[in-house]
Amino acid sequence: MEKLYSHIHEKFRHLVSASNEDRIAFLDEPRWVGYPIANEIMENLVSLMNKPKRPRMFNLLVVGDSNNGKTTLIRHFYDLYGQSYVDSNADGVRPIILAEAPPSANEKELYISLLERFYVPYKPTDSVAKLRYQTIHLFREYKVRMLIIDEFHSLLVGTPRLQRQVMNAIKMLCNELQIPIVGVGTRDAIRVLHTDPQHASRFDVAELPNWKLDKAFQQLLFQFQGVLPLKECSNLHTAQLATKIHTISGGNLGNVHRLLCACATDAITCGTEKITLDIIEKNKWVQPTQGLRRIIG
Template identity: 35%
Template sequence: MSTGSHTEIRELSNDERIFNLYKNVWIGYPGAVAIRDRMEGLLKLPTTHRMPNLALIGESNSGKSMLLNNFFKRHSPDLDPNAEKTVLPVLIVQMPAEPNESRLYGAILHQLFAEPTNRELPASMINRIKVLFRSLEVKMLILDEFNNALAGSYIKQRRFLNGIRYLSNELMIPIVVAGTVEAQRALSSDPQLANRFEPVYLHRWKLDENLIRLLMTFEPTLGLKQKSNLYEQINAENILISSEGLIGDMLMMLRRLAEKAIKDGTEHIEPRWLTKAFLDDFGWVIPSMRMKRAG
C-alpha cells in the first residue's frame, strides 16, 4: 500500500496526503474474494449453447462496481506485453439509462470503439458484436448498473430482458449483471432468465471478525501519523451505526475524519469522532437519511 509507511508519510505534504486519502485501493475481503472466485470459475468454463450467468446483488455503495473493476483489472488486456494480438477477456458495460436493446448493443459497440451507425438495426449490431467478441476473444460480458433495466414500462422491460436472453444465446459467453435486489426481482420475473442468473450477494457489514480485519487493513491506508485503533469494538460498533454497514459509507466517513485529523494536526481519528453526536455536528449524513433527502 503506497500511503502506509511512516517514512513516506513524512515526506508528503498534507495536501498530498489528503489527495492520497481519496484514492480507491481495492481491499480483498473474504465476501468479495469469494464472488470474484466464482467469476474466475465462469471464465474457465467450456463454451456451450447455454452458459451460466451471475447476478451480483447488493445495495448502492456495497462494493459491486469495485469488485467488477478489480476482476476486470485481473484480466486486463495489457497484462502481457509480448502478446501477439489484442485480446479483451472481460468487457464491462454500463447499462444505458433506458431499457432498450438497441441502446444496450450500442453501448457495447461504443465500449469497443465501434460506434453504431445511424439507425443501425439491432440484428446488424448483434452481428458486429459477435464478430468483435470473437476476434478480441471476449470471454465474459459484465453489465453494471443493471437497475436501469427497470426504468420504463413493463412492456419495455420485457422486451429488454428478451434482448439479454438473445445476447446470451448468441454470444455463448457468461454474462454477469450487477444491481440491487430490484434488479434481481426483474430477472426472476422472467421464467427463462430466472434460472440462468444465479444471484450472489454483497451484504451489509456486521460486527464480526471480517469487519475487524477490514478496519485493520484500511486504517494504515489513511496515512495518519498516529494509531486510531478503529478495530476496537466500541469504534467498530460506532462505525457500523453511522455507515449502516455499507462499505462505501464506512470508508468515506473514515476518509473524511482522517482528512480532518490531517488538517487539524490531531493525526489520528479519536473514538469520540465516531459517535453519532459528533458525526451529526461534523455534517455526516447516514445513508438512509441521505436517500430520504434525495427523495
C-alpha cells in the same frame, strides 16, 4: 520507520513522511480493500471466465445496496483480468467487456452501450438487427470471454414487453457467443430475472450485504486502518470506535469508506494523527437520511 508505523501496511508506510497535502490527496484515490465475501465473488468470477464454452453458460448477478462496493469489486476484477492485449497471432484481445446497462429496457440502446466499449464506428440509426450483428461480430473478433453489465436494475425501467425484449437479447448473446454474462445492480435487479423463468434459471445470485456489527466488521476496520497514512494508531477495531462507525455508516461499505477518509483528513489537518471518537462525532454528517445527506450540528 517500519516498527514505528507498524499499524500501516508496509506498502503505504512511506506516505507517512509525505506532506499533509499529499497524504490527503492519497485518501481520495480509489483503493481496493479485500474482504471474505468480495474475495469469494472474485473467485467465482475467475471460475466463470475460465469455464469452457458450452451452449448454456452459467451466469451471475451481483446485488447489494447502493454504494456498497459492487462497482468497486467489478472494476477491481476488470483491472486484474480484463485489460486488452495482443495475442501470439497479433490479434487484439478484449477478455472482458464492462458496460453499463441503458437507462431503460431498450434492446437497441443495449447494443449501442456494448459497441461504445470497442471504440469503433457505428451508426446509432442502424436497425436493431444490424447493430446486433455488429456487436456479435466484434465480440468474436476480439475474443471476448465475459460480458459484465453494470446498473442491471435499470432494465426494470420500461414496459414488460420491452423488459422481455432486452432480457431475450442478453440470453441470445449468451447463447450465440457462449460466454458468461454478469449483471451488477441493486436487489431490484433480481426482479429483472423474473420476467421469464428461463432467465432466472440461468443466473446465480451473489449478494454483498451491509455489514453487521461483529468481528468481521472489526477486521474490516483493521484493514482500513492499514491504508490510512496516519502517524498514530487509531485502533479503529476496538469496540467503542467500531460501534460508533457502524452506527453512523449503517454498515454500508461506501459510507464506512467516506467516513474514515473524512476522519483521516481531519486527523491530518488538526495534527492529532489518529482518528478519535471526537473526530468521528465531528464527521458524522456522512450519515444518509432517505437518500439525502444531512449536516448535523
